[in-house]
Amino acid sequence: MVIIKSGKTYIKILYWGMYASGKTTILDTLYMLTKKNGKHITPVGEITKIERASGSTLYFDRGLFQSISPKKVFYMTYTVSGQRSFSALRKKVFEGTDGIIFVADSQSHLLDENIEYLKELKSLSQNKLINKIPLIIMLNKQDLGNTIKTNTFIEVLKRERLWINSGSHFSIWNPKIYETCALFDREKNIYQSFHECAKRTLLYKVGRGGETSPNNLELNIKINNI
Ligand SMILES: Nc1nc2c(ncn2[C@@H]2O[C@H](COP(=O)(O)OP(=O)(O)O)[C@@H](O)[C@H]2O)c(=O)[nH]1
Numbered sequence: 001m002v003i004i005k006s007g008k009t010y011i012k013i014l015y016w017g018m019y020a021s022g023k024t025t026i027l028d029t030l031y032m033l034t035k036k037n038g039k040h041i042t043p044v045g046e047i048t049k050i051e052r053a054s055g056s057t058l059y060f061d062r063g064l065f066q067s068i069s070p071k072k073v074f075y076m077t078y079t080v081s082g083q084r085s086f087s088a089l090r091k092k093v094f095e096g097t098d099g100i101i102f103v104a105d106s107q108s109h110l111l112d113e114n115i116e117y118l119k120e121l122k123s124l125s126q127n128k129l130i131n132k133i134p135l136i137i138m139l140n141k142q143d144l145g146n147t148i149k150t151n152t153f154i155e156v157l158k159r160e161r162l163w164i165n166s167g168s169h170f171s172i173w174n175p176k177i178y179e180t181c182a183l184f185d186r187e188k189n190i191y192q193s194f195h196e197c198a199k200r201t202l203l204y205k206v207g208r209g210g211e212t213s214p215n216n217l218e219l220n221i222k223i224n225n226i
């Protein structure tokens with residue numbers, strides 16, 4: 001739920017996906033990328049991690065990012081724990097989310113498992129995905145061999161009814177799909193995918209009652225600078 005308080009806007013963005021798809025690594029890389037100059041956002045403080053001794057996420061990770069100019073938008077960014085048995089925890093972390101970034105482990109043999117997590121997300125969000133909550137897809141680990149690509153995932157989204165036909169005005173809100181690598185030294189599309197989600201959450205907010213309209217695209221340029 002976008003919160004506007006004392007002239008500041010607080011937005012919650014959530015990285016969602018199966019165990020070990022790279023969500024924590026993405027948040028770490030995003031943190032390092034935005035610590036450098038030249039981005040629209042900068043991290044505030046450190047990333048909070050609630051993890052097991054093995055380093056896998058136990059509950060969630062959380063990072064706070066602030067828009068640079070003007071300095072009034074704050075993105076509270078979470079990752080969920082992808083462990084199968086933790087779906088109740090995922091549900092809790094999902095509450096109040098304004099934008100979702102679904103992180104798939106793109107290795108071909110994991111496609112079905114990724115889809116299970118997409119289904120779980122869809123069922124939790126009760127038809128709000130795309131209509132009320134923008135959805136961005138990351139096909140992560142593209143540096144590995146034998147990975148699924150954008151076209152394969154578009155077919156998945158169509159089957160799951162998370163895709164609007166190109167004939168409709170609303171198809172501009174179709175999930176944007178990024179082929180990514182989260183490893184810092186081979187990083188690909190980590191900032192871009194976050195930025196697109198952040199931008200869409202603001203565009204959705206300015207739309208009528210959270211409903212999106214193609215007219216909102218006019219605000220794109222303004223919001224790109226946030
Ligand atoms: N090759 C490769 N490995 C990755 C990538 N992203 C994450 N990993 C590795 O995958 C493992 C799980 O990553 P992690 O971020 O903990 O996954 P999470 O469970 O989704 O938070 C770690 O060993 C990461 O280094 C990537 O883009 N490429």
Ligand SMILES: [Mg+2]
Pocket residue numbers: 023024025056057079080081082
């Ligand atoms: Mg994690």
